[in-house]
Amino acid sequence: xxxxxxxxxxxxxxxxxxxxxxxxxxxxxxxxxxxxxxxxxxxxxxxxxxxxxxxxxxxxxxxxxxxxxxxxxxxxxxxxxxxxxxxxxxxxxxxxxxxxxxxxxxxxxxxxxxxxxxxxxxxxxxxxxxxxxxxxxxxxxxxxxxxxxxxxxxxxxxxxxxxxxxxxxxxxxxxxxxxxxxxxxxxxxxxxxxxxxxxxxxxxxxxxxxxxxxxxxxxxxxxxxxxxxxxxxxxxxxxxxxxxxxxxxxxxxxxxxxxxxxxxxxxxxxxxxxxxxxxxxxxxxxxxxxxxxxxxxxxxxxxxxxxxxxxxxxxxxxxxxxxx
Ligand SMILES: Cc1ncc(COP(=O)(O)O)c(C=O)c1O
Numbered sequence: 316x317x318x319x320x321x322x323x324x325x326x327x328x329x330x331x332x333x334x335x336x337x338x339x340x341x342x343x344x345x346x347x348x349x350x351x352x353x354x355x356x357x358x359x360x361x362x363x364x365x366x367x368x369x370x371x372x373x374x375x376x377x378x379x380x381x382x383x384x385x386x387x388x389x390x391x392x393x394x395x396x397x398x399x400x401x402x403x404x405x406x407x408x409x410x411x412x413x414x415x416x417x418x419x420x421x422x423x424x425x426x427x428x429x430x431x432x433x434x435x436x437x438x439x440x441x442x443x444x445x446x447x448x449x450x451x452x453x454x455x456x457x458x459x460x461x462x463x464x465x466x467x468x469x470x471x472x473x474x475x476x477x478x479x480x481x482x483x484x485x486x487x488x489x490x491x492x493x494x495x496x497x498x499x500x501x502x503x504x505x506x507x508x509x510x511x512x513x514x515x516x517x518x519x520x521x522x523x524x525x526x527x528x529x530x531x532x533x534x535x536x537x538x539x540x541x542x543x544x545x546x547x548x549x550x551x552x553x554x555x556x557x558x559x560x561x562x563x564x565x566x567x568x569x570x571x572x573x574x575x576x577x578x579x580x581x582x583x584x585x586x587x588x589x590x591x592x593x594x595x596x597x598x599x600x601x602x603x604x605x606x607x608x609x610x611x612x613x614x615x616x617x618x619x620x621x622x623x624x625x626x627x628x629x630x631x632x633x634x635x636x637x638x639x
Pocket of ligand 1: 334383384385386387411447451475477478499500501507510511512
């Protein structure tokens with residue numbers, strides 16, 4: 316698996332390869348995480364957490380399924396789908412690699428879609444479909460009607476909303492009532508090292524029961540539980556809104572800087588987007604300067620990178636190394 320962000324080398328100084336929120340996190344969030352009670356197990360039923368998240372989303376707590384990160388949720392839901400008899404999984408291409416990796420590991424047939432028109436032409440009914448909304452790595456977003464059309468056809472549609480809190484333009488499309496939703500707020504909350512996420516099931520039916528049975532005991536750590544408990548606090552939501560405003564300004568600056576360097580850049584509604592440098596990048600040389608961009612080769616886009624928005628001083632550091 317290829318991922319952006321930390322690697323086995325020294326800590327990065329300017330990490331354009333991660334999609335995590337680069338803004339400093341509120342002190343109250345750090346304090347709450349530090350105070351997580353690691354001396355005992357969390358409630359094995361995560362009742363208070365599920366009640367709080369259920370309230371925030373307007374769903375019964377029984378439909379909230381904690382997971383130890385989006386990556387874990389993707390693996391578990393793929394296995395549950397297999398156990399329900401599904402054999403084919405549709406994944407966006409380019410798209411987050413874990414959907415296909417999870418399906419392949421289970422012997423499920425993986426099909427890739429480049430757009431919804433193609434998906435609707437080829438989609439059978441006994442299938443699982445992953446929709447990344449907004450999409451990593453493209454930053455594209457689908458219309459509510461497109462998602463509804465897919466959900467009406469597939470046996471299981473999952474909307475991965477990992478980057479919804481970092482949407483910089485447009486509105487979140489509607490979630491059809493039969494869709495599953497995956498929320499991975501550790502990126503927006505600037506804490507990707509805390510492995511915590513949750514799924515919202517459309518009902519408490521057989522697939523939801525199976526997901527519960529497949530979950531490891533205490534699937535979510537004490538600090539993971541705290542992170543999810545913090546998400547809907549008004550102060551945290553206000554900070555997220557400020558983050559989006561700041562990222563909007565910085566992304567405009569960064570796009571202008573890259574345009575002046577003759578980079579080709581795709582539209583996106585997120586703080587990250589796909590770009591093609593005017594000349595091939597020397598990723599190793601950049602890494603030696605503590606700078607990293609996400610090489611998009613593993614997304615099927617050699618010569619392209621996914622670049623995330625960073626503050627002006629990081630933009631300058633990137634420009635300096637590229638133009639030297
Ligand atoms: C679209 C998407 N979904 C899910 C994940 C998994 O994130 P995590 O396991 O940290 O929650 C990622 C991580 O990069 C992602 O980009």
